[in-house]
Amino acid sequence: MTEALRHLPSVDRLLGSDAGAALTAAHGRLRATEAIREAVASLRKTVLGGEAMPSDPGASVLAAAEASLSRPDPLRPCLNLTGTVLHTNLGRALLPEDAITAATEAMRTAVALEFSLETGGRGERDDHLRGLLCELTGAEDATVVNNNAAAVLLALNTLAAGREAVVSRGELIEIGGAFRIPDIMARAGARLVEVGTTNRTHPKDYRAALGPETGLVMKVHCSNYRIEGFTREVEAPDLKPIAAEAGVPLMNDLGSGSLIDMSRYGLRREPTVAEAVEAGADLVTFSGDKLLGGPQAGFIVGRADLIARINANPMKRAMRLDKIRIAALAAVLRLYRDPDTVMARVPTLRMLSRPKTDIAAQAERLRAPVGVLLAPLGVEVSLCDCDSQVGSGALPTDTLPSSGLRLVAAGGPGGRDPERLAERLRGLPMPVIARISEGAVILDLRTLRDDAQLLAALEDAAP
Ligand SMILES: *Cc1c(COP(=O)(O)O)cnc(C)c1O
Numbered sequence: 001m002t003e004a005l006r007h008l009p010s011v012d013r014l015l016g017s018d019a020g021a022a023l024t025a026a027h028g029r030l031r032a033t034e035a036i037r038e039a040v041a042s043l044r045k046t047v048l049g050g051e052a053m054p055s056d057p058g059a060s061v062l063a064a065a066e067a068s069l070s071r072p073d074p075l076r077p078c079l080n081l082t083g084t085v086l087h088t089n090l091g092r093a094l095l096p097e098d099a100i101t102a103a104t105e106a107m108r109t110a111v112a113l114e115f116s117l118e119t120g121g122r123g124e125r126d127d128h129l130r131g132l133l134c135e136l137t138g139a140e141d142a143t144v145v146n147n148n149a150a151a152v153l154l155a156l157n158t159l160a161a162g163r164e165a166v167v168s169r170g171e172l173i174e175i176g177g178a179f180r181i182p183d184i185m186a187r188a189g190a191r192l193v194e195v196g197t198t199n200r201t202h203p204k205d206y207r208a209a210l211g212p213e214t215g216l217v218m219k220v221h222c223s224n225y226r227i228e229g230f231t232r233e234v235e236a237p238d239l240k241p242i243a244a245e246a247g248v249p250l251m252n253d254l255g256s257g258s259l260i261d262m263s264r265y266g267l268r269r270e271p272t273v274a275e276a277v278e279a280g281a282d283l284v285t286f287s288g289d290k291l292l293g294g295p296q297a298g299f300i301v302g303r304a305d306l307i308a309r310i311n312a313n314p315m316k317r318a319m320r321l322d323k324i325r326i327a328a329l330a331a332v333l334r335l336y337r338d339p340d341t342v343m344a345r346v347p348t349l350r351m352l353s354r355p356k357t358d359i360a361a362q363a364e365r366l367r368a369p370v371g372v373l374l375a376p377l378g379v380e381v382s383l384c385d386c387d388s389q390v391g392s393g394a395l396p397t398d399t400l401p402s403s404g405l406r407l408v409a410a411g412g413p414g415g416r417d418p419e420r421l422a423e424r425l426r427g428l429p430m431p432v433i434a435r436i437s438e439g440a441v442i443l444d445l446r447t448l449r450d451d452a453q454l455l456a457a458l459e460d461a462a463p
Helices: 011-016 018-027 029-048 057-069 097-108 127-137 148-160 181-188 203-209 236-245 273-278 304-312 314-318 323-335 347-352 356-377 418-426 451-458
Strands: 141-145 164-168 191-195 214-220 250-255 283-287 298-302 379-388 400-409 435-437 440-444
Touching: 011 018, 011 029, 011 057, 018 029, 018 057, 029 057, 097 323, 127 141, 127 273, 127 298, 127 323, 141 148, 141 304, 148 164, 148 181, 148 214, 148 250, 148 283, 148 298, 148 304, 148 314, 164 181, 164 203, 181 191, 191 203, 203 236, 214 236, 236 250, 250 273, 273 283, 273 298, 298 304, 304 314, 356 379, 356 400, 356 451, 379 440, 400 418, 418 435, 418 440
Parallel strands: 164 191, 164 214, 214 250, 250 283
Antiparallel strands: 141 298, 283 298, 379 400, 400 440, 435 440
């Protein structure tokens, strides 16, 4: 074996070869050197593991380095056909064209971000969104940060650091990643006071917990789970007077927070942001890239005096948005000014409100051509009913009836394993992300904008 290892090529010699020089020219010296070094190390490992040294070790190392350097960008566009409209791991909302144009313009040019075009003096970054947010939510004032987790952290830190924050036990949620209400409280410097029980919390529970140390009463939307059965929660309109009696603000973290009532489209009736403001919350927090359908952002809307304190918190500076996102957000919010066209112009809303008949017709159209494209893989394609969901923790128990294509691997190069078929689709130049259910790969077409996108992606599927 040591004898075999003597034949391992040296990194420098390979870099000096013609093929090595070509790699350097294409990918830069640093990356080429790194890729060759890794390929040599990996060859050493396989030989030490008992495999034979290839007959031309240098060529095999260079081929491996070339393959790793030309691997396609994992962040390239992909097709989300999982049936989850707001898929956090696939980047949540797809932005409206107006927002894409606005963001692109802002990237290319200087904009008056914190500059007054009237006076030539300093302007306010948040002013580009403040008016729109107040108009659309009925709130007195508004501020914007990097995401809703930051909005909650910042509001808690501003209003309850060194003091108590009162929350129902039924609302101490964890939302994927490391966002858990008790942890966020601790990091914000607030002392968590839990009231009630997991399934039932009464007004008297809140009253008993309020005292001179209380900084804030907080209500949290149980985004990603539901308690059913013998339950009781104190709704914001009933909680507001209790907080007011104690002279502390009520904050309502809506999570997804929709600006329009989605119940017309088959989703559960949820209070809109305007209704939450109207119901008396002093502050309401919600996300930019959930039901709103914009880029990642967190909004805090509510009482002007509280927003002013939040804006004065030095943490705010660490969470502020750049010109690109502010431009995109303003464009999205402007679309909400026209309730007649917003459903069609915001992709998230358009997808969520797409009737099943429309999706089924698309599946019908695509079945045969997709069947032809996947036949070389031994895949059979049929129509199926499926259920989409909103995603991002919004309305987790609600599903939307949808339609799609059911792909069954019936032998052929990929075998019968649906996992391998799904993997093959993920590896396409334009990856197609599907879901596996009952031994088949399901393509939920709710989120497919046009037929050509899927057909173009699958052109590359045949071996
Ligand atoms: C999603 C969610 C958050 C976090 O929002 P991000 O925008 O993802 O940071 C906070 N609170 C609730 C209730 C949520 O549903």
